[in-house]
Amino acid sequence: MTEMSSLELLLTAVIALVALATVFGVILGYAAVTFKVEGNPLAEQIDALLPQTQCGNCGYPGCKPYAQAIVDGEAINKCPPGGQATIDALANLLDVPAPELDAEHGEEADVKSVAYIREDECIGCTKCIQACPVDAILGAAKLMHTVIADECTGCDLCVEPCPVDCIDMLPVPQTLADWHWQTPLTPAQRFAGNNHSDYPNANLIATDRGLDDTEDHAA
Amino acid sequence: MSKIWDIHGGIHPAENKQQSLTGPLQAVSLPDSLILPLSQHIGVPASPVVSVGDKVLKGQLIAAAKGFVSAPVHAPSSGIISAIEERAVPHVSGMQAPCIVIETDGHDRWIEHSAIADYRKQTAAELVAIIRDAGITGLGGAGFPSAVKLQPQQAIDTLIINATECEPYITADDQLMRQRSADILIGIDILAHILGDPERVLIGIEDNKPEAQEALAKALADKSANRHGPVIDVVEFPTKYPSGGEKQLIQILTGKEVPSGKLPADLGIVCQNIGTTYAIYRAICHGEPLISRITTVTGKACNKPGNFEVLIGTPVAHLLEQAGFDDTLCPQLVMGGPMMGFALPSTAVPVVKATNCLLATTAEETPALPPAQACIRCGHCADVCPANLLPQQLYWHAQSRNYERLEAHHLGDCIECGACSYVCPSNIPLVQYYRAAKGEIRLINEEKQQSDRARIRFERHQARIEQEERDKAAKREARKLAAEAAKAKRETDAKTVSTDTKNASAEKGTSDLDVVQAAMARVAANKASPQDQRKRFERAIETTAARLAKAEQALEALMKDAKTDCTKEQLAQRDQQRASVEQARLRHQEAKNKLAALDADQASEQETEPALKANRSDDPALDRAATAIARAQKNAAEQALMSPQQKLQQLRDTLEKRLSKAQARLAQAKSEDSDQLEAFGNAVAILNEKIKAADLELAAFDQSRPPANKQTEKSEETQ
Numbered sequence: 001m002t003e004m005s006s007l008e009l010l011l012t013a014v015i016a017l018v019a020l021a022t023v024f025g026v027i028l029g030y031a032a033v034t035f036k037v038e039g040n041p042l043a044e045q046i047d048a049l050l051p052q053t054q055c056g057n058c059g060y061p062g063c064k065p066y067a068q069a070i071v072d073g074e075a076i077n078k079c080p081p082g083g084q085a086t087i088d089a090l091a092n093l094l095d096v097p098a099p100e101l102d103a104e105h106g107e108e109a110d111v112k113s114v115a116y117i118r119e120d121e122c123i124g125c126t127k128c129i130q131a132c133p134v135d136a137i138l139g140a141a142k143l144m145h146t147v148i149a150d151e152c153t154g155c156d157l158c159v160e161p162c163p164v165d166c167i168d169m170l171p172v173p174q175t176l177a178d179w180h181w182q183t184p185l186t187p188a189q190r191f192a193g194n195n196h197s198d199y200p201n202a203n204l205i206a207t208d209r210g211l212d213d214t215e216d217h218a219a
Numbered sequence: 220m221s222k223i224w225d226i227h228g229g230i231h232p233a234e235n236k237q238q239s240l241t242g243p244l245q246a247v248s249l250p251d252s253l254i255l256p257l258s259q260h261i262g263v264p265a266s267p268v269v270s271v272g273d274k275v276l277k278g279q280l281i282a283a284a285k286g287f288v289s290a291p292v293h294a295p296s297s298g299i300i301s302a303i304e305e306r307a308v309p310h311v312s313g314m315q316a317p318c319i320v321i322e323t324d325g326h327d328r329w330i331e332h333s334a335i336a337d338y339r340k341q342t343a344a345e346l347v348a349i350i351r352d353a354g355i356t357g358l359g360g361a362g363f364p365s366a367v368k369l370q371p372q373q374a375i376d377t378l379i380i381n382a383t384e385c386e387p388y389i390t391a392d393d394q395l396m397r398q399r400s401a402d403i404l405i406g407i408d409i410l411a412h413i414l415g416d417p418e419r420v421l422i423g424i425e426d427n428k429p430e431a432q433e434a435l436a437k438a439l440a441d442k443s444a445n446r447h448g449p450v451i452d453v454v455e456f457p458t459k460y461p462s463g464g465e466k467q468l469i470q471i472l473t474g475k476e477v478p479s480g481k482l483p484a485d486l487g488i489v490c491q492n493i494g495t496t497y498a499i500y501r502a503i504c505h506g507e508p509l510i511s512r513i514t515t516v517t518g519k520a521c522n523k524p525g526n527f528e529v530l531i532g533t534p535v536a537h538l539l540e541q542a543g544f545d546d547t548l549c550p551q552l553v554m555g556g557p558m559m560g561f562a563l564p565s566t567a568v569p570v571v572k573a574t575n576c577l578l579a580t581t582a583e584e585t586p587a588l589p590p591a592q593a594c595i596r597c598g599h600c601a602d603v604c605p606a607n608l609l610p611q612q613l614y615w616h617a618q619s620r621n622y623e624r625l626e627a628h629h630l631g632d633c634i635e636c637g638a639c640s641y642v643c644p645s646n647i648p649l650v651q652y653y654r655a656a657k658g659e660i661r662l663i664n665e666e667k668q669q670s671d672r673a674r675i676r677f678e679r680h681q682a683r684i685e686q687e688e689r690d691k692a693a694k695r696e697a698r699k700l701a702a703e704a705a706k707a708k709r710e711t712d713a714k715t716v717s718t719d720t721k722n723a724s725a726e727k728g729t730s731d732l733d734v735v736q737a738a739m740a741r742v743a744a745n746k747a748s749p750q751d752q753r754k755r756f757e758r759a760i761e762t763t764a765a766r767l768a769k770a771e772q773a774l775e776a777l778m779k780d781a782k783t784d785c786t787k788e789q790l791a792q793r794d795q796q797r798a799s800v801e802q803a804r805l806r807h808q809e810a811k812n813k814l815a816a817l818d819a820d821q822a823s824e825q826e827t828e829p830a831l832k833a834n835r836s837d838d839p840a841l842d843r844a845a846t847a848i849a850r851a852q853k854n855a856a857e858q859a860l861m862s863p864q865q866k867l868q869q870l871r872d873t874l875e876k877r878l879s880k881a882q883a884r885l886a887q888a889k890s891e892d893s894d895q896l897e898a899f900g901n902a903v904a905i906l907n908e909k910i911k912a913a914d915l916e917l918a919a920f921d922q923s924r925p926p927a928n929k930q931t932e933k934s935e936e937t938q
Binding site (some may be wrong): 001047050051052053054062063064133134135136151153172174175176178179180181182184 | 617
């Protein structure tokens, strides 16, 4: 009797486990098919953090290939247009320490610049059009070319191929539209005399509250 | 008396309003020049419709609105356009922006303008269009185009008029209400009419303006006899900064909180500033665009402070002069109030539509802020925040530029009222951090959008290049295949000829040979059944005879017609018909001949060559096959005759021909200085190399001639 029951017990356990395994197997299999992620989500996340300048300074033909290379183990500090901000963001995403920008690939520019074609000198060779990774140059063979400034990423890939050297990289001037307040100086910065704000006293607000108290008291 | 609600937080700074309320509203003398920035509002800058040298009259349109959220600009006085250029504008950055400059002529002559006699007879859309064309923007400070606010998609049940003016020192609205409350009430009626007579019309006013309240009440009582609009309720509530914020005022008057990211219109509420309401009255009832406003000039650096009705575009220096401004007393001039205003970089900037106050305080009135100290986590800032935010947290995250956390703490809902900075015991300029962080976030979002666009453009660019490559490769592949097929065909043709024709049908070849084989099989089949062939020929004779008869009939009919009436077309038709008759006759004759030939063949019982000949004209495919066979035979014969050496020689000759051609092209390119010079040069070099290779092979061949010869002979035998 006890033998029988133990055998039964064993059988029940085995059957139960097999049944569970089957059920979960089916669920997992279904999930694997239904929720299959297309493409490489990590590469896309990295690509979203890169500045999309498509300059190729990193040694890859564009930001997406570099994103893929990072997934495959490439260093994250090869993007000069993105600068330290991009490196930090990438390090944050990949959970690795943020290195300094690799100077071998260029230096971070202070101001964004866009290409400008001196149109009088352009001979219409179309070489810059072929070089532009974002199709931001308009023109046809033997006709003048021009840069669509809004679409230019400032990668300066068009400068080198120009046979008459008529392309300049001009810094984008700041306008009222993109002006914004600067973060107030920290005490350390103030002591260092690092006064980067050239507009008048930005700390105007509510400096009259001392007076408020006195008047209240007077009243 | 309506019920009122309270808002969270708020502060009670010294009001300092009496200084500018001592006298009446003053007029300002006409300045020599007026500077009108194209962007005095939120939205797209206006675009000029005048050019330098044009004469303009007071109230004339000089820059048109561009887009939905935009406002036009009008000439505030008559004169000549002296410049359209970048000028310093009232902005904290001290930057320049496009402005239209008018040299006034002193006549102050109005352009022809007409008032709406009875606005009640106009539709809302017509009135909104007038308000839009009058260039009216929110005069409370933000400068949002009023017409946009008056076209809500949602049903509006409450109209709120903002008469709060909560910021210290400013009294422009107060003065306006004291002196022109009757006009303001008409403006409110117009707004109510535009919005479809909302259930409630509330004027929100702080209890520090009893005179203004009185004036409004008096005007209401005077008017109540012959008013048509809804009941106007003047709601008084305790003074507290910043009750004048749109969202704060709505909460005070209705108890409803405008949700984050939503508009008052989503709650069925429209809120307009009292100054804007007056401007709307001027536009509808006098036909005047927004060319002047009331501005408070105050502070101890002015010995005649007061409220001034000033033309838009008047240089600040001119206005200050009227108020007895002493430059030496004022360390910094502020546009706006002491809480939300900003320091002006120069007095050359003009008064704009949103300029409600010029604050010329002495150093004693607004002392320089003592240096900031560390945050002591006292929590006062959170207590006074009217938007219910956590200023300390925002401060930490703004310092570390953690924009994600800032957005999680709803930085976007901060109204920058400065209450937190005001109460901070450590003198931390909190609101400066928020302004900076807001600006950075806005820039980052813009950059993100731009980079997304760049990504899409790059991906499309790549896709296009790849497609081009694929197309090229496909073409190359197709050419290669065609060349291979042709080569294979040549080879098999040669083979077929060298073997017995009888075995052709049995021979298995590559798929390229199928056509030839099929043709050969058909030849064989035809040969095998002369009976079938005979039948076919007989049928052919019959059909051709029938066709011939038909064609002849048609020709006859045409000839008959032609006798009566003969046009060119008919002549041509006749000729055609005649030709077809001739053709049919020929076909008929041919078929007869073939049958005769077949009969003759059968008689002689010779099955080989003539059968092929007879079939030739019968089946076009066979015909081609036969000629191809003939050609292949000839080629094969020639090739068989040609030694390998000769073949090489031939190759070399063709190469040399190509080289000379390429050299000619290169020379031409050189003379034309073409871009493709390089490519031509390359081509010549490659050809030279090929010739060299051919020469080498030829030389090698010469050395090993005897064995090579034998080999070829052998291979020919096996074939």
